[in-house]
Amino acid sequence: MxxxxxxxxxxxxxxxxxxxxxxxxxxxxxxxxxxxxxxxxxxxxxxxxxxxxxxxxxxxxxxxxxxxxxxxxxxxxxxxxxxxxxxxxxxxxxxxxxxxxxxxxxxxxxxxxxxxxxxxxxxxxxxxxxxxxxxxxxSCNTTAYCRLLKPLIENYKIKHISAFLIRRGADLSDAKGSALNAIEWKAHSHHAHDIQTVLGNIPISSVAFKVPHTHSHINSMNIIFEDGIPNKGDLIDIYSKESRIAVLNTANTSAQIVEAARDLELPRNDTFVVSMLANTIEINEGGVFFSFSVPQESIxxxxxxxxxxxxxxxxxxxxxxxxxxxxxxxxxxxxxxxxxxx
Amino acid sequence: MxxxxxxxxxxxxxxxxxxxxxxxxxxxxxxxxxxxxxxxxxxxxxxxxxxxxxxxxxxxxxxxxxxxxxxxxxxxxxxxxxxxxxxxxxxxxxxxxxxxxxxxxxxxxxxxxxxxxxxxxxxxxxxxxxxxxxxxxxSCNTTAYCRLLKPLIENYKIKHISAFLIRRGADLSDAKGSALNAIEWKAHSHHAHDIQTVLGNIPISSVAFKVPHTHSHINSMNIIFEDGIPNKGDLIDIYSKESRIAVLNTANTSAQIVEAARDLELPRNDTFVVSMLANTIEINEGGVFFSFSVPQESIxxxxxxxxxxxxxxxxxxxxxxxxxxxxxxxxxxxxxxxxxxx
Structure with a gap:
């Protein structure tokens, strides 16, 4: 013990x-x-x-x-x-x-x-x-990126990742948070480097935006591969098997996920998992492009x-x-x- | 006349x-x-x-x-x-x-x-x-993308563009707008196609997020080139010469640009120009990565x-x-x- x-x-x-x-x-x-x-x-x-x-x-x-x-x-x-x-x-x-x-x-x-x-x-x-x-x-976002990137690294050779973060302005009970009517940005945000502290020298850039809402970070990634790009089915297969990633097909707002957590009577509305937004997956000449939601308090x-x-x-x-x-x-x-x- | x-x-x-x-x-x-x-x-x-x-x-x-x-x-x-x-x-x-x-x-x-x-x-x-x-x-965002992409197309061969849009939830006087405490997303948003109605068959993907604020859209682009990637100086040179693009080095929030428009006593705070956020430019293995602000009412x-x-x-x-x-x-x-x- x-x-x-x-x-x-x-x-x-x-x-x-x-x-x-x-x-x-x-x-x-x-x-x-x-x-x-x-x-x-x-x-x-x-x-x-x-x-x-x-x-x-x-x-x-x-x-x-x-x-x-x-x-x-x-x-x-x-x-x-x-x-x-x-x-x-x-x-x-x-x-x-x-x-x-x-x-x-x-x-x-x-x-x-x-x-x-x-x-x-x-x-x-x-x-x-x-x-x-x-x-x-x-941290919460870095944890989400690691959960999503590690399975890809095991299966593919990544050339470069561009990460776009939309961060919640404050947690619900924070007395101070973001500006009430503005989008704030942090160019070359620390997230790229922070992900490297876990995953090693993976090539990644990140920009972070802070917006006035309280529930979850919403992230997008554009991943370019050296060769052998996964298709949408491959991505869904890979992430469906991950215990701490939920693959959602029809969510369209961060609030819907919080509402589901309330409907399911999850303590504190905590989901602990990264919600991979499968309807955002796009495979194109640029590689793979998708978005995901991060429950910042519980992940x-x-x-x-x-x-x-x-x-x-x-x-x-x-x-x-x-x-x-x-x-x-x-x-x-x-x-x-x-x-x-x- | x-x-x-x-x-x-x-x-x-x-x-x-x-x-x-x-x-x-x-x-x-x-x-x-x-x-x-x-x-x-x-x-x-x-x-x-x-x-x-x-x-x-x-x-x-x-x-x-x-x-x-x-x-x-x-x-x-x-x-x-x-x-x-x-x-x-x-x-x-x-x-x-x-x-x-x-x-x-x-x-x-x-x-x-x-x-x-x-x-x-x-x-x-x-x-x-x-x-x-x-x-x-x-539309406003498509106009901004065209102003920014046309000069690049004239100078470089683009392989693919990934566009990430953070849209304002409503204009100031709109009675209805976005959810008050949520981020909404539109996968495969119409913007990619709309840009093609002007620029032709340029390879582009877009995802659009709507957030609860009223001033300006904030966009990011990741551009991959066939060969010959512009460096930061090239980009700034190209955009500095464009009459309807302002190159800003030190802005960090959308509100700062609106505040400047008020300080300058611009009618209705209208700027008409795309604000290219030069401090966000990053050149990497993935190509070029930068963000810009769009005055949605006046552009x-x-x-x-x-x-x-x-x-x-x-x-x-x-x-x-x-x-x-x-x-x-x-x-x-x-x-x-x-x-x-x-």
């Missing part, structure tokens, strides 16, 4: 904590909170052990929040820390907490690649996290679980991915979405 | 009417209104001749709107009708009004290509409208003017484009935007 805690209980932290709590080989020591807000009360209501900085205990308790100990206690009792703190805070935690105590930690994609020994995507490089002290699960949850399993060396890639999928019901989600958008 | 009327006084009609009124070789007979709304009062305030359906005269006058005659009178007095009515209404007007009276007409890009003898873009095929009875000015205004000049055969392409640009101050707009975003 691996003892795991989640340091930072926000968008990613709360989802990962719940998944760890359901894992038969992991024990959730608890989660940390630094401010006595709505999420702290949620953790109490969810019967999770809540740890806070030593000198904040009284403040939390005065606000009616039950505290199980200090963050120091939580870290001491854990074999692995999943660091889900705000972007950039992970580096500070590494230097002041994890390194001095020689703890294993998993960071999120908001941190620079240099924070960890390896940038991780379960489908692409599960084994490389084995035994590593520091692992970084790449990295299974990757965090697989990362800690690989780090602990307790299961093989196939065993881990299958178990993780089972715990958060990915097979049922994939199958339901594929039926609704058949 | 060519007598011209504008049938339909909405987003495009009101802009085109004002430009015609300033043209030394054209006389604006007047504009038509079918409902006694804000725009009808604007036309009065702007001292334009307002024509309405015969049996609506009393209704308009009862609402305090001065009427100069019937739509039938207006058409009879005109050599050319610029049809700026709602999408699809143009075909009805052609069949019931322009064809029976053997009138020349210019339609907008919301109509099918089949409505006209030729789909028109001044830079690409000015001469082809000469003497034609029916001309269709292609087709100069094309409508050039179309009627070509149709009338009164000037050469170069004379007409230069005069049109001068009338609506495009050289000053291009130069100001290029300085602000240098």
């Amino acid at each position: 691996v003892n795991v805690c989640v340091n930072g209980y926000g968008t990613i932290g709360k989802r990962v904590a719940e998944a760890i709590a359901k894992h038969p080989k992991a024990k959730l020591v608890g989660i940390s909170k630094y401010t006595p807000d709505q999420d702290a009360k949620l953790a109490n209501a969810s019967k999770l052990n809540v740890f806070v900085p030593k000198d904040s205990v009284k403040n939390f308790e005065s606000k009616g929040i039950s505290v199980n100990g200090s963050v120091d206690d939580m870290i001491a009792r854990s074999d692995i820390v999943v660091d889900a703190s705000a972007d950039g805070k992970g580096m500070q935690n590494k230097q002041t907490v994890y390194q001095p105590r020689n703890k294993k930690a998993i960071f999120q994609g908001g941190e620079e690649a240099e924070i960890a020994d390896i940038s991780f995507n379960a489908r692409s490089n599960f084994e490389k996290a084995s035994g590593k002290q520091f692992v970084r699960v790449v 990295v949850v299974p990757e965090n679980i697989d990362a800690l399993v690989s780090q602990s060396g307790i299961m093989s890639k196939e065993e881990s991915m299958r178990l993780t999928d089972e715990i958060i019901k990915i097979p049922k989600i994939k199958s339901s979405l594929e039926k609704i958008f058949a | 060519v007598n011209v009327c504008v049938n339909g006084y909405g987003t495009i009609g009101k802009r085109v009417a004002e430009a015609i009124a300033k043209h030394p070789k054209a006389k604006l007979v007047g504009i038509s209104k079918y409902t006694p709304d804000q725009d009808a009062k604007l036309a009065n305030a702007s001292k334009l001749n307002v024509f309405v359906p015969k049996d609506s005269v009393k209704n308009f006058e009862s609402k305090g709107i001065s009427v100069n005659g019937s739509v039938d009178d207006m058409i009879a007095r005109s050599d050319i009708v610029v049809d700026a009515s709602a999408d699809g209404k143009g075909m009805q007007n052609k069949q019931t009004v322009y064809q029976p009276r053997n009138k020349k007409a210019i339609f907008q890009g919301g109509e099918e290509a089949e409505i006209a003898d030729i789909s028109f873009n001044a830079r690409s095929n000015f001469e082809k409208a000469s003497g034609k009875q029916f001309v269709r000015v292609v 087709v205004v100069p094309e409508n003017i050039d179309a009627l000049v070509s149709q009338s055969g009164i000037m050469s392409k170069e004379e007409s484009m230069r005069l049109t640009d001068e009338i609506i101050k495009i050289p000053k707009i291009k130069s100001s935007l290029e300085k602000i975003f240098a």
Whole structure:
């Protein structure tokens, strides 16, 4: 049994904590909170052990929040820390907490690649996290690109990828986000390089646009091949077999996918899977051209679980991915979405 | 002197009417209104001749709107009708009004290509409208693609173009528009085919996304060449010389361009030009990759003017484009935007 805690209980932290709590080989020591807000009360209501900085205990308790100990206690009792703190805070935690105590930690994609020994995507490089002290699960879009590109790389020789990202302006509960009536662009966005931290020196360019909506990133890729271009049937065959990719034929808006998640009563509307929009596939002189939808809040949850399993060396890639999928019901989600958008 | 009327006084009609009124070789007979709304009062305030359906005269006058005659009178007095009515209404007007009276007409890009003898873009095929009875000015995005692609076609052999469009959800005054919190996509969008109606059988694919904002379309293109790829300097040289393309180096959001148009006190914030976002240019194994901004309400205004000049055969392409640009101050707009975003 691996003892795991989640340091930072926000968008990613709360989802990962719940998944760890359901894992038969992991024990959730608890989660940390630094401010006595709505999420702290949620953790109490969810019967999770809540740890806070030593000198904040009284403040939390005065606000009616039950505290199980200090963050120091939580870290001491854990074999692995999943660091889900705000972007950039992970580096500070590494230097002041994890390194001095020689703890294993998993960071999120908001941190620079240099924070960890390896940038991780379960489908692409599960084994490389084995035994590593520091692992970084790449960000939501990068995770989606890795899930989609790795199976292609295994079957074809890619000459170049052009990636066009339309990012959501903010998550639903973010107080600040994109401009309300504008499209913002980031030329030469970091995504191209970030994908290379997992997939190696794959030739790729990316541009990212930020638009005022809250549900999902919508991405498009134009892939040029050295030779042997897959046809539409090949692509659908390849992606249908991937457990964390749902192949949708008839979706036309990001909202339809969220509506389906609500209809299916998925907790927090989380789908965890990349939705490959099969109706957008086009094969032409330029190669292959298609779009896909990324559930930005939940896609990295299974990757965090697989990362800690690989780090602990307790299961093989196939065993881990299958178990993780089972715990958060990915097979049922994939199958339901594929039926609704058949 | 060519007598011209504008049938339909909405987003495009009101802009085109004002430009015609300033043209030394054209006389604006007047504009038509079918409902006694804000725009009808604007036309009065702007001292334009307002024509309405015969049996609506009393209704308009009862609402305090001065009427100069019937739509039938207006058409009879005109050599050319610029049809700026709602999408699809143009075909009805052609069949019931322009064809029976053997009138020349210019339609907008919301109509099918089949409505006209030729789909028109001044830079690409000015001469082809000469003497034609029916001309269709292609839509805003298609106009932008033609302005950008024609100079490339003249200099390079293109193998394939992938076009990614992020469309505004609605114009500012539209009562209905896109979903408020969603991205909508149109796979295999009509834009690829529409560009071919002007540029011929150029190999192109397009996908269009609609997002909830009101200012400008933002487009990206990935262009693959048969051989001889332009570098960044070549592209900037080529586009800097184009009168209806502004080359911007430092813009990062669509709103910045609108803000500049307000700062420059441009009427209605109209820029008429494609803003080529030079900071997005990337040259790679996949070819050339860049983005551009399209002022959806004003970009087709100069094309409508050039179309009627070509149709009338009164000037050469170069004379007409230069005069049109001068009338609506495009050289000053291009130069100001290029300085602000240098």
